[in-house]
Amino acid sequence: MPTTLKEFEAVFPQLVEDLREHCRQYGLPKNILERYQQSLNHNTVGGKCNRGMSVVDTSTLLLSHPLSNDEYFRAATLGWMIELLQAFFLVSDDIMDGSKTRRGSPCWYLMPRVGMIAINDAFMLESSIYILLKKYFRQEKNYVDLLELFHEVTFQTELGQACDLLTAPEDHVDLDNFSLEKYSFIVIFKTAYYSFYLPVALALHFCGLATPLNLRQARAILIPMGEYFQVQDDYLDAYADPATLGKIGTDIQDNKCSWLVNQALRRADASQRAVLQACYGRKDKDAEARVKAIFAELHLDSVYQQYEEERVAEIRGMIDAVDETQGLKKEVFEEFLRKIYKRSK
Amino acid sequence: MPTTLKEFEAVFPQLVEDLREHCRQYGLPKNILERYQQSLNHNTVGGKCNRGMSVVDTSTLLLSHPLSNDEYFRAATLGWMIELLQAFFLVSDDIMDGSKTRRGSPCWYLMPRVGMIAINDAFMLESSIYILLKKYFRQEKNYVDLLELFHEVTFQTELGQACDLLTAPEDHVDLDNFSLEKYSFIVIFKTAYYSFYLPVALALHFCGLATPLNLRQARAILIPMGEYFQVQDDYLDAYADPATLGKIGTDIQDNKCSWLVNQALRRADASQRAVLQACYGRKDKDAEARVKAIFAELHLDSVYQQYEEERVAEIRGMIDAVDETQGLKKEVFEEFLRKIYKRSK
Numbered sequence: 195m196p197t198t199l200k201e202f203e204a205v206f207p208q209l210v211e212d213l214r215e216h217c218r219q220y221g222l223p224k225n226i227l228e229r230y231q232q233s234l235n236h237n238t239v240g241g242k243c244n245r246g247m248s249v250v251d252t253s254t255l256l257l258s259h260p261l262s263n264d265e266y267f268r269a270a271t272l273g274w275m276i277e278l279l280q281a282f283f284l285v286s287d288d289i290m291d292g293s294k295t296r297r298g299s300p301c302w303y304l305m306p307r308v309g310m311i312a313i314n315d316a317f318m319l320e321s322s323i324y325i326l327l328k329k330y331f332r333q334e335k336n337y338v339d340l341l342e343l344f345h346e347v348t349f350q351t352e353l354g355q356a357c358d359l360l361t362a363p364e365d366h367v368d369l370d371n372f373s374l375e376k377y378s379f380i381v382i383f384k385t386a387y388y389s390f391y392l393p394v395a396l397a398l399h400f401c402g403l404a405t406p407l408n409l410r411q412a413r414a415i416l417i418p419m420g421e422y423f424q425v426q427d428d429y430l431d432a433y434a435d436p437a438t439l440g441k442i443g444t445d446i447q448d449n450k451c452s453w454l455v456n457q458a459l460r461r462a463d464a465s466q467r468a469v470l471q472a473c474y475g476r477k478d479k480d481a482e483a484r485v486k487a488i489f490a491e492l493h494l495d496s497v498y499q500q501y502e503e504e505r506v507a508e509i510r511g512m513i514d515a516v517d518e519t520q521g522l523k524k525e526v527f528e529e530f531l532r533k534i535y536k537r538s539k
Numbered sequence: 540m541p542t543t544l545k546e547f548e549a550v551f552p553q554l555v556e557d558l559r560e561h562c563r564q565y566g567l568p569k570n571i572l573e574r575y576q577q578s579l580n581h582n583t584v585g586g587k588c589n590r591g592m593s594v595v596d597t598s599t600l601l602l603s604h605p606l607s608n609d610e611y612f613r614a615a616t617l618g619w620m621i622e623l624l625q626a627f628f629l630v631s632d633d634i635m636d637g638s639k640t641r642r643g644s645p646c647w648y649l650m651p652r653v654g655m656i657a658i659n660d661a662f663m664l665e666s667s668i669y670i671l672l673k674k675y676f677r678q679e680k681n682y683v684d685l686l687e688l689f690h691e692v693t694f695q696t697e698l699g700q701a702c703d704l705l706t707a708p709e710d711h712v713d714l715d716n717f718s719l720e721k722y723s724f725i726v727i728f729k730t731a732y733y734s735f736y737l738p739v740a741l742a743l744h745f746c747g748l749a750t751p752l753n754l755r756q757a758r759a760i761l762i763p764m765g766e767y768f769q770v771q772d773d774y775l776d777a778y779a780d781p782a783t784l785g786k787i788g789t790d791i792q793d794n795k796c797s798w799l800v801n802q803a804l805r806r807a808d809a810s811q812r813a814v815l816q817a818c819y820g821r822k823d824k825d826a827e828a829r830v831k832a833i834f835a836e837l838h839l840d841s842v843y844q845q846y847e848e849e850r851v852a853e854i855r856g857m858i859d860a861v862d863e864t865q866g867l868k869k870e871v872f873e874e875f876l877r878k879i880y881k882r883s884k
C-alpha cells in the first residue's frame with residue numbers, strides 16, 4: 195500500500211521541533227525562531243510531496259515488508275529532506291523568475307515583512323537538511339554517502355537552474371539560444387536528478403542496497419524517466435484542459451525553453467520561424483495564440499504522442515533488463531512509470 | 540613568516556581548474572562553465588583574504604615548521620573554502636541590503652546580464668566548497684568533521700544574517716528593536732564564527748589537533764575576539780578618518796544595529812533618544828550629523844576606549860590560561876589579537 199500524504203505530513207511537525215531544538219543551544223532571539231518556523235511551514239508543506247513520499251514507497255518495495263513505525267519515520271525524514279531541498283530551490287526560483295504565486299499562496303518573498311530576506315530564509319531551508327541528517331543518520335555507515343549525495347544533487351540542480359536562467363531570460367527573447375541539446379541539459383539537471391534519481395538513491399541507501407551497480411541502474415532509468423516527465427509537463431502546459439490541469443499554462447508567454455518550442459524550431463520553415471520569433475515570450479494573448487497556431491500547423495500534438503510511445507517503450511525495455519541480483523527491483527521503476535504514463539495533470 | 544596575499548592567491552587558479560574539471564563530467568554548455576568561472580573570480584578573489592590566509596598561518600604556527608609545498612596547497616585550499624563561503628554570503632547580502640559596490644567594483648548582481656541570477660550563482664559558490672572538500676579531503680579520517688564544521692558555521696552565519704535583517708530593516712527605523720543582547724547575537728553569529736573560529740578550527744583539523752579540548756578553547760577565545768573586532772569595525776565606521784579607513788562610514792544612514800547606537804540608546808535621556816529616533820537610518824547628511832553630535836555628547840569615543848582596554852585585558856587573560864598540552868599554542872591567538880588591537884582601518 196503506498197503511503198498517503200496525510201501519513202507523510204504527520205512526520206513533519208517532529209522535524210520542525212528538532213530544528214527548533216537545534217536552535218535552542220544558540221540562544222537565538224525569539225522572533226528569529228518564529229520566523230524560521232514560519233518559513234519551514236510555508237515553504238515546505240502544502241505541495242503534493244510526490245518526491246518525498248516516493249522515498250517511503252520505494253523503501254517499502256525494496257524491503258518487501260510494511261515499514262515499522264521507526265522505519266517509516268526515518269524513510270519519511272529522508273523524504274522531507276528532498277522537500278526541504280525543493281523548498282530552498284522554489285523560494286529562490288520564484289524570486290529569480292519574478293513569480294507571483296506558488297501552490298495557490300503568494301510566493302514567500304511577496305509575503306509581508308519578507309522581501310529579499312527570502313534569500314536567507316532559503317539558505318536556512320537548505321541548512322535544515324544537514325541538521326536533520328546529522329541528528330538521524332550520523333551513526334550510520336553510509337552517512338558520508340548521504341551527505342555527498344545531497345551535495346552532488348544540489349549542485350546538479352544549480353547547474354540546471356543556471357542553464358535555464360541564462361538560456362531563457364524572461365525579458366530577452368532570442369530563439370537562437372534554444373536547442374534540444376540545451377533543453378535536455380536543463381531538464382535533466384534542473385528536474386530529473388532531484389525529482390527522480392534522488393528519492394530512489396535515498397531509498398537504496400536507507401535499505402542498505404546502495405551498491406554501485408544498483409545506483410548506476412537507478413540513474414540510467416530514472417534520468418530518462420525524469421526527462422520524459424518534463425517533456426510531458428511542457429506538453430500539458432499548452433495542450434491540457436486547464437480545468438483538469440489545475441492551472442493555465444504560461445510557458446509561451448514566459449519565454450520558456452520548452453520541449454514544444456524546440457520541436458517547433460526544428461520543424462519550422464522560414465515564415466513560421468519568423469512568427470515564433472515575433473510572438474514567443476510576449477505577455478500577450480494574441481501573440482500566444484499565433485504561437486499555438488504554429489504548433490498546430492506542425493502537428494506537435496502527434497509529434498508528442500509519438501515521442502511518448504517511443505520513450506516509454508525504451509524505458510520499459512530498460513526496466514525489463516534490470517539486474518535484480520543485488521536487491522534492486524523492477525517494480526520500483528514500474529511504479530514510477532505507472533504514475534506518470536499518459537497523465538493528464 | 541606569515542604568508543603573503545600573492546602566495547595565497549597563486550593557489551586559486553588550480554581550484555578554479557578543479558571545479559571546471561568537476562563540471563566537465565556533466566557535459567554542461569560552454570556558456571554555463573564560463574559564467575561559473577566568472578562568478579568564482581569576480582566574487583572570491585580581490586579581497587584581503589585575511590580569513591583564508593589565517594588558516595595557512597595558524598597551521599604553520601601549530602606545526603612549528605615551514606609548510607611543504609603540498610602542505611601549503613592543502614592548508615590554502617581550506618582557506619579558500621572560507622573565502623568561497625564568504626563570497627556566497629556577500630553576493631546574497633548585497634542583494635538583500637541593496638548595496639551598490641563591493642571591493643571597489645559593482646556588486647555582482649548589478650553586473651551586466653546577472654541580476655537576480657546572482658542568487659543561483661551564490662548557491663554555486665557554496666557548492667564549490669563541498670566539491671573541493673571531496674576532491675582533496677575525502678580520504679582523511681576527519682572528512683566528516685570538516686563537512687559538519689562547514690555545515691554548522693554556515694547555519695550559524697545564516698542565523699546571524701536573519702537576526703540582522705529582521706532587527707534593522709533598512710526601510711523601517713524602530714530603535715526599540717535594538718538591544719545590546721541582539722547586537723551580540725548578530726555579531727557573534729554573522730561574523731565571529733566564520734571569520735575567527737572557522738579558520739582556527741580548520742587549521743586544527745588540518746594539523747590533526749582538533750581535539751574537543753582544543754576546539755573548545757579556540758571557540759572560547761575567538762568568539763569574544765570576533766565580537767571585539769566587530770565592535771571596533773562599528774567604532775571605526777563613525778570615528779576613523781575616511782582617508783585611513785579607505786571608505787566613508789554609512790552605518791548611521793543605513794540604520795545598522797551597530798555597537799555605537801546601542802551604547803547611545805543605553806545612555807541617552809529622553810530628548811537625546813528622540814533625536815536618535817528622528818535622525819537614525821535617514822539617507823540625509825544633516826540627520827547623520829545630529830546623530831554623531833549625540834554620540835559626542837555621550838562620549839562614546841571614550842566609552843569605546845574603555846571597552847577596548849577591558850575586552851583586550853580579558854582576552855589576554857584567556858590566552859594566558861590556554862592549556863597547551865594537546866598541541867594548541869597561545870601564539871595562535873596572540874597573532875590574531877596583534878593584527879586587530881588598536882587597528883585604525
Ligand SMILES: [Mg+2]
Nearest residue numbers: 287288291293
Ligand atoms: Mg519558476
Ligand SMILES: [Mg+2]
Nearest residue numbers: 287290291358
Ligand atoms: Mg525558474
Ligand SMILES: [Mg+2]
Nearest residue numbers: 427428431445
Ligand atoms: Mg511546466
Ligand SMILES: [Mg+2]
Nearest residue numbers: 632633636638
Ligand atoms: Mg551588507
Ligand SMILES: [Mg+2]
Nearest residue numbers: 632635636703
Ligand atoms: Mg547585510
Ligand SMILES: [Mg+2]
Nearest residue numbers: 772773776790
Ligand atoms: Mg562596518
